[in-house]
Structure formats: structure tokens, C-alpha cells
Amino acid sequence: MLDLKYIRQEPEKVQELLNRRDSQYQIQEILDLNQKQRDLETTRSRLQARNNEISKEIGQKIKSGLSPESEEVKNIKAESNQIKQELNDLEPQERELKTQIQNLLLSFPNLPSETTPVGKDDTENVETRRWGDDYLPDNSDTISPHWEIGEKLGILEFNRAVKIAQSRFVNLVGMGAALERALINFMLNRQIAAGYQEVMPPALINSDSLTGTGQLPKFGEESFQCNRDDLWLAPTAEVPVTNLYREEILDAGQLPIYHCSYTPCFRREAGSYGKDTKGLIRLHQFNKVELVKIVRPENSPSEHEALVQNAEAILQELKLPYRVMELCTGDLGFGAAKCYDLEVWLPSSNTYREISSCSNFTDFQARRANIRFKEANQKGTHFVHTLNGSGLAIGRTMAAILENYQQPDGTVKIPDALQPYLGQSLISV
RNA sequence: GGAGAGGUGGCCGAGCGGUCGAAGGCGCAGCACUGGAAAUGCUGUAUAGAGGCAACUCUAUCGAGGGUUCGAAUCCCUCCCUCUCCGCCA
Structure with missing residues (x-):
């Protein structure tokens, strides 16, 4: 499997080496999917961070004597539920992208060594x-x-x-x-x-x-x-x-x-x-x-x-x-x-x-x-x-x-x- | 195949709904002490992803996957694996 980070850093070089094998291997699709996936990941992890904060907050409030049924706690729970819905929407998208990227990566051959002679068959x-x-x-x-x-x-x-x-x-x-x-x-x-x-x-x-x-x-x-x-x-x-x-x-x-x-x-x-x-x-x-x-x-x-x-x-x-x-x-x-x-x-x-x-x-x-x-x-x-x-x-x-x-x-x-x-x-x- | 037990960090082992990436110990590394070492004390010690020039920040991971919940190592379901006993067998 090729290194996704390396593909991102040196796309031209990777593509050139793959072309020495066969022009059917094109990395652009991987790069595009990866960009989308990383954007989603950033959004998702921000939402998760917020949800983690909320949980801690609720924990503290209950510990300091507030009833779990109180209005204040209920309101915070509502926000958390809101975020959960957004996450329920984002997570499958991100997972799907990751699977696609992984499958593409698994279908790509290794890069030939610089010293490997170039030839068709x-x-x-x-x-x-x-x-x-x-x-x-x-x-x-x-x-x-x-x-x-x-x-x-x-x-x-x-x-x-x-x-x-x-x-x-x-x-x-x-x-x-x-x-x-x-x-x-x-x-x-x-x-x-x-x-x-x-x-x-x-x-x-x-x-x-x-x-x-x-x-x-x-x-x-x-x-x-x-x-x-x-x-x-x-x-x-x-x-x-x-x-x-x-x-x-x-x-x-x-x-x-x-x-x-x-x-x-x-x-x-x-x-x-x-x-x-x-x-x-x-x-x-x-x-x-x-x-x-x-x-x-x-x-x-x-x-x-x-x-x-x-x-x-x-x-x-x-x-x-x-x-x-x-x-x-x-x-x-x-x-x-x-x-x-x-x-x-x-x-x-x-x-x-x-x-x-x-x-x-x-x-x-x-x-x-x-x-x-x-x-x-x-x-x-x-x-x-x-x-x-x-x-x-x-x-x-x-x-x-x-x-x-x-x-x-x-x-x-x-x-x-x-x-x-x-x-x-x-x-x- | 039948019955039972269990899978937590490099290892051992606690935790069984709340701020837990996870007590304690061992191991390892650094520092102190020493002429040097042992012993002792202090400090540190996972992996992966994302963001940032960087310091660092965020997220995920307690066999795997799903579910309940504001919150799961802890509760529920499915699967995988390991161990013990019985049966069978080279």
C-alpha cells in the first residue's frame, strides 16, 4: 500500500513512477477524496470536542447537586442531542470516503524503484x-x-x-x-x-x-x-x-x-x-x-x-x-x-x-x-x-x-x- | 461437538455509568545521591489521524463491530480469539 501522506506531498513524483508501470493508475481521485475526507474530519472532531465538553459539564452539575431532571440540565442535553444529529449525518459520509480511499489504495501497486529499468512487458x-x-x-x-x-x-x-x-x-x-x-x-x-x-x-x-x-x-x-x-x-x-x-x-x-x-x-x-x-x-x-x-x-x-x-x-x-x-x-x-x-x-x-x-x-x-x-x-x-x-x-x-x-x-x-x-x-x- | 471462564497500556493487574488514555506494580529512560555501582528518591514513559512553522491543540482507540445514554473500559446485542473440563481424533 502506498503512503497517503507521501502521495499528498509528492503527487507528481508518485504519478510519474506509477506511469512507468502503467498509465491506468491515476492518483487524482485519491487526492480529491482525501481532501473531502479531511475537511469532514475537521468538522466532525470539532463537534465531538464540543459534545465531550457538554458531557463533562453535565457530570459536574449533577455532582454539585443539580437534578438530572432540572431545566438547566435538560437544556444542555438538548444541545448535545442537536450535535449528535449532525454527527449522525457526517459520520457515515466520512466512513464511506475512508473506505473508498482505502479500497483505491489497496488496488494500487507499489512504486517501482528508481533503479528498475523502464519497459512495457x-x-x-x-x-x-x-x-x-x-x-x-x-x-x-x-x-x-x-x-x-x-x-x-x-x-x-x-x-x-x-x-x-x-x-x-x-x-x-x-x-x-x-x-x-x-x-x-x-x-x-x-x-x-x-x-x-x-x-x-x-x-x-x-x-x-x-x-x-x-x-x-x-x-x-x-x-x-x-x-x-x-x-x-x-x-x-x-x-x-x-x-x-x-x-x-x-x-x-x-x-x-x-x-x-x-x-x-x-x-x-x-x-x-x-x-x-x-x-x-x-x-x-x-x-x-x-x-x-x-x-x-x-x-x-x-x-x-x-x-x-x-x-x-x-x-x-x-x-x-x-x-x-x-x-x-x-x-x-x-x-x-x-x-x-x-x-x-x-x-x-x-x-x-x-x-x-x-x-x-x-x-x-x-x-x-x-x-x-x-x-x-x-x-x-x-x-x-x-x-x-x-x-x-x-x-x-x-x-x-x-x-x-x-x-x-x-x-x-x-x-x-x-x-x-x-x-x-x-x-x- | 457439549459445558464453563476470560480478553484492559511493553508486561502484571485494578476499575464495572461521569471529568479514565485509564489506579498500583514491574520494566524502561532521564535527573539526584555515589569515587563508581547497587539500593533509594524525583520526573517521564502508548498508537493512529487531523490542524499548526513550532511549542502545542483536537479526535479516536480498554479483542472487533453495532446499540442504549448528555456521557460507556464499565450496560445490551452480534462476531472473533484464548483458556479449562468432557467427548472425538492423527
Whole structure:
């Protein structure tokens, strides 16, 4: 959520930054509504002040022996009743304006960082660096897509998953399940060693939490909802983990907070019919190790760079070729001010595919979720900055391994770093 | 699921219609005392919004929302959450 005060102070600047994303976001309506609302607030609080005075006056008169039924008291009550009527008229108006402003603010995306490249869509994202060219497989022309090799090896079952759920689900069998588990453990151990504290939050989360991180109100159709309860299946650990601190005032000394978290993630993938219909790339349910940081505002840019490195370190240890893309303003997620995507090489389709998305949300989520910190011995509070990134998506990592480590004989080698976790070096039929 | 108890400031805890943003204590900060500290004493110590250059002023907030009243932390209604006992259950 944007800061209303800041919009008021720097309207041109805010509008200019929003325009870098999309011209549909116009702040003028918010400014107009806010002006009306503040005028009403001033009038209303004056009336309330007068009413408070009257109540005190009545209290004093009764205490000094005057009857509550006396003419004098009755007259003052009449004035108060008069004011109450005016208030009954004003209050709903003000409340309505506040709701309108709040809804508008919730529907506005974050301001892009000054450093975010300007562009209209994903074609204008900027490649920042590329790693692992030496590890590109040299037998690309004979490599099968991961779903084919996975089914041949008997470790991925898509048809049976469809039978028990629907399309876009997978059943992992034998070494498939073991590899998933190994990847989770490997990634968690590495991120714990890098300083992140592990958490395992609930998979079902409430609407307030989804609003806090920005999925609601605009993107409700992307998540699975439990229709009998105010609960949703978490689309990413970002939501429960960031919201652990919702409505909290942290001591400055507690910052920075670093969490890593393995969770299943559930997404409806509405609007992606026909896209990535095969394999592990786009499923309704997938596993992910997520990194979440809660930091002081002035540190968020450097914390962001460090978080990207933590995610990259996993790919490097697995020796999977990847590139780092910085998203342009037109492709930036709703709450992000700046975002890097890590894209892993998938030889069967001859492309890089997103395997991690690392964003700095600045104070956007902190404002919605009301996560603040307090400096010792100082008055007032400040909003924290929140960041998160995948470290990494497990299913897509498995897809990348099945393809990049595929041998001409149809077996799949296991990356060195993963062998201790799996207890073997090769998957074969 | 059934029965009961309860949700007050950073924490503990009083207040149960009147000047209460809320006694008292703990904690924390400043000052005094001290060679220094402890102990002690004094003072201060919530959040948000609006107005003002500022000092500051006003408003709201005692789980949330509504109601009664000139006036609600206190009374009434609805909801949420926590705890205890019973049942069921991985």
C-alpha cells in the first residue's frame, strides 16, 4: 500500500513512477477524496470536542447537586442531542470516503524503484548476468523433456495424479519422491547455514494475511479458497511467513529477521490454460523453499542483492546453468519495487525458465500488514521493509536436473552436492 | 461437538455509568545521591489521524463491530480469539 501522506506531498513524483508501470493508475481521485475526507474530519472532531465538553459539564452539575431532571440540565442535553444529529449525518459520509480511499489504495501497486529499468512487458526485462555456460549439456539434441524421462524412469506419474485430483498435479514415486525430499533438505540446510532461521507455518491462511502481502483483494482468483471458512491454501510461503509479524511493533534490535521455509504452494493458475500443460513447470501444487527478510528500510537494497546471491548459490552448487533477469517496470509484480528472476536452463525446450523470483517490496507489504519497528528510546515507529525470494522452487529444480543431468542411455546423474542427501549418484530404471 | 471462564497500556493487574488514555506494580529512560555501582528518591514513559512553522491543540482507540445514554473500559446485542473440563481424533 502506498503512503497517503507521501502521495499528498509528492503527487507528481508518485504519478510519474506509477506511469512507468502503467498509465491506468491515476492518483487524482485519491487526492480529491482525501481532501473531502479531511475537511469532514475537521468538522466532525470539532463537534465531538464540543459534545465531550457538554458531557463533562453535565457530570459536574449533577455532582454539585443539580437534578438530572432540572431545566438547566435538560437544556444542555438538548444541545448535545442537536450535535449528535449532525454527527449522525457526517459520520457515515466520512466512513464511506475512508473506505473508498482505502479500497483505491489497496488496488494500487507499489512504486517501482528508481533503479528498475523502464519497459512495457517481459520482452524488455534486462539480463544482468549469466552463470554456468561450462555446464550446458553437450547432448542437447538427444535430450528428452523431463516429463518423458521422468515417466520412463517411473519416478513421475501424471495420469494417476489426474485420477485422484485433476490435471496439473503430479505423483512422485520412489526415487522421484526421494529426490524431492533431498532437494528440500539440501536447500534448507544451505539457507540455514547462510543465516536464515527455518519456520514451518500453516498451509491454510486467512484473508487478512493475503491482504497483508498483496494477493488480496485483486488476485483472489489465483488462490484456492475454502468456502466454509475464511481460509485459503497458501500460494507461497511469502504469505504466512511475512504475516507472522503482522500487526507487530518489533524492537529495532530484532532486525534483520531472516527466515527460510519449506512449504507446499497452491495456485489455481487461472488464465494459463494451455500453457506448460506438461511436466513439472506449472502445477496447482508444488513445493518450494522460500526466503523471507524483514529489514530496516535503509538496508533493503543491499539485503535484496544478498538474497539473490543466496538463491543463486543453490543453482551454482547444483551446477545448473542460469541467468539473472531484472524485471522491467511493466513486468514487475504488484507489490515489488524491484525484482530479479533467476532462470534455469531447460535444454529440452532450449530456453531459460524462471526458477526463483526475488523481490524487494520496500514498505508496501509492511504498510498493509502493519509491520513496524521501534528504535529504543525514540518516540514513534517506522515501517520495516520486506523482501522474499524462492530458494528455490523444488519441482522446477527437479525438472532442470532431469534434463541437464540426463545421460544418452536414459539414466540421470545426481549432482554431486545432492548425492549425500539422496544416497546415490544415478537414477536408472 | 457439549459445558464453563476470560480478553484492559511493553508486561502484571485494578476499575464495572461521569471529568479514565485509564489506579498500583514491574520494566524502561532521564535527573539526584555515589569515587563508581547497587539500593533509594524525583520526573517521564502508548498508537493512529487531523490542524499548526513550532511549542502545542483536537479526535479516536480498554479483542472487533453495532446499540442504549448528555456521557460507556464499565450496560445490551452480534462476531472473533484464548483458556479449562468432557467427548472425538492423527
